[in-house]
Amino acid sequence: MSKSGLKKIGVIGIGTMGNGIAQVAAQSGFEVVITDINAEVLEKGMGNMSRSLDRLVKAYAKSEGAKGITEEAKNEALGRLSTTTELADLVSCDLIIEAAPEIPELKEGINRNLAELGYDKVLATNTSGISVTRLAAAYGKPELYMGMHFMNPVPMQKGVEIIRGLGTSQETYDLIVNLCHDLGKIEIPAEDKAGFAINRMFVPFVNEAIRVVEEGIAGVEDADKVTLCLGHKMGPLMTADFVGLDVMVFICNVLEEEFGSFYKPTSLLKRLVESGQLGAKSGRGFYVWEGFKPVGINPDVARYRIG
Ligand SMILES: NC(=O)c1ccc[n+]([C@@H]2O[C@H](COP(=O)([O-])OP(=O)(O)OC[C@H]3O[C@@H](n4cnc5c(N)ncnc54)[C@H](O)[C@@H]3O)[C@@H](O)[C@H]2O)c1
Known part of the structure; x- marks a missing residue:
């Protein structure tokens, strides 16, 4: 029972x-x-x-x-x-x-x-x-x-x-x-506040990791690699690919609606979703995926720079 x-x-x-x-x-x-x-x-x-x-x-x-x-x-x-x-x-x-x-x-x-x-x-x-x-x-x-x-x-x-x-x-x-x-x-x-506990913390983490890539501060792999020094098992960009980039955008929008522009999805995240690159489930996100295994960096992301 x-x-x-x-x-x-x-x-x-x-x-x-x-x-x-x-x-x-x-x-x-x-x-x-x-x-x-x-x-x-x-x-x-x-x-x-x-x-x-x-x-x-x-x-x-x-x-x-x-x-x-x-x-x-x-x-x-x-x-x-x-x-x-x-x-x-x-x-x-x-x-x-x-x-x-x-x-x-x-x-x-x-x-x-x-x-x-x-x-x-x-x-x-x-x-x-x-x-x-x-x-x-x-x-x-x-x-x-x-x-x-x-x-x-x-x-x-x-x-x-x-x-x-x-x-x-x-x-x-x-x-x-x-x-x-x-x-x-x-x-x-x-408690019942947008993003609850985990996404209130995880969304800004992913957004900042994407900005690090957009601004050319570090590449996708290095941005993820450096966060492993915090004791995490997986970097934020690879985790976002697992979560689904469309899901990430939806969560950003929910948080932005309740708490303001700090939670706005970044340009690169929106462009990836607009182009149907949704992460592991679609075969491409920040990484290229084969059967839920990352096999390389998405070349579209590698050349994307802002600022
Ligand atoms: N992906 C993650 O890592 C993650 C983690 C925690 C919570 N969530 C939440 O879980 C929920 C689902 O996310 P997901 O990543 O599994 O999404 P998903 O897009 O992988 O799956 C959603 C499924 O719902 C189906 N669907 C759409 N409309 C439907 C309907 N009217 N009736 C029945 N099924 C319908 C779709 O066909 C699809 O198979 C979301 O609320 C998401 O925020 C996602």
């Missing part, structure tokens, strides 16, 4: 984050139903998830059982997952985690649709920084709404920022804490 008492979890969006959330939930013994905009996206997402589970099986063999999971555990996890293009198929879930793109109106629309479909249980959002209170209003049941900000990559990162909206009930908060434990995660409470 799980600590949360939940059995069936719905996940909205099978992109970078939804994929990882669904995987971890299935590995933790939950039945998981995932929805996305069409069958092709769902198929691609399931392929990514299967490859991610394969890596864990390989890690198990390599570490002689110290890390990773068995082939049997992988097949059991896959057996607990199902996909659908119909949001209505999630109404029977005990809890839903929404991991759709960081666009307030889009998330509000999903919340309104769920309420219209008669969903009346806890709805958690993986938003990186949109007001949880604002999104709760669209659901219409603020007591049952909460932020659950997983970190990327979800199967590896233990921390989850948990964010109460103004109207979130204590029961919902306790349920989310228990769910974090069921998923093998550590909850980190943060």
Whole structure:
């Protein structure tokens, strides 16, 4: 029996984050139903998830059982997952985690649709920084709404920022804490201000790293390399590529709206997104990527200079 008492979890969006959330939930013994905009996206997402589970099986063999999971555990996890293009198929879930793109109106629309479909249980959002209170209003049941900000990559990162909206009930908060434990995660409470705790710090870090490149102070690799001296495992530009540069721009905009121009996305970040170079998921960002491995510096970035 799980600590949360939940059995069936719905996940909205099978992109970078939804994929990882669904995987971890299935590995933790939950039945998981995932929805996305069409069958092709769902198929691609399931392929990514299967490859991610394969890596864990390989890690198990390599570490002689110290890390990773068995082939049997992988097949059991896959057996607990199902996909659908119909949001209505999630109404029977005990809890839903929404991991759709960081666009307030889009998330509000999903919340309104769920309420219209008669969903009346806890709805958690993986938003990186949109007001949880604002999104709760669209659901219409603020007591049952909460932020659950997983970190990327979800199967590896233990921390989850948990964010109460103004109207979130204590029961919902306790349920989310228990769910974090069921998923093998550590909850980190943060208040409902744009960017919460992590992106309030991470966004200026990435923006300044981009300015360092734009101004020719250091190249992409060196800008990242120097931050490793702070004890970080990965530099800000490579992390931004992993997060998704479109996601970075969305978060910058949310922070700028609440706190002003200090958080404005830099020109180079905007140009990369305008040209469809979104980081690891699109094959190009600050780096060139092959199968989520960096294989060089993006030449478009290497020659970009301002000031
Ligand atoms: N990428 C990160 O590192 C990261 C980290 C923490 C939180 N987040 C947050 O998680 C959320 C998702 O980000 P992501 O990086 O996974 O984005 P993504 O673009 O990789 O995935 C979003 C998915 O949602 C789907 N989608 C779009 N509209 C939909 C709808 N109406 N119904 C169902 N699915 C729909 C898309 O097709 C896509 O598969 C965002 O709120 C983001 O801010 C992202």
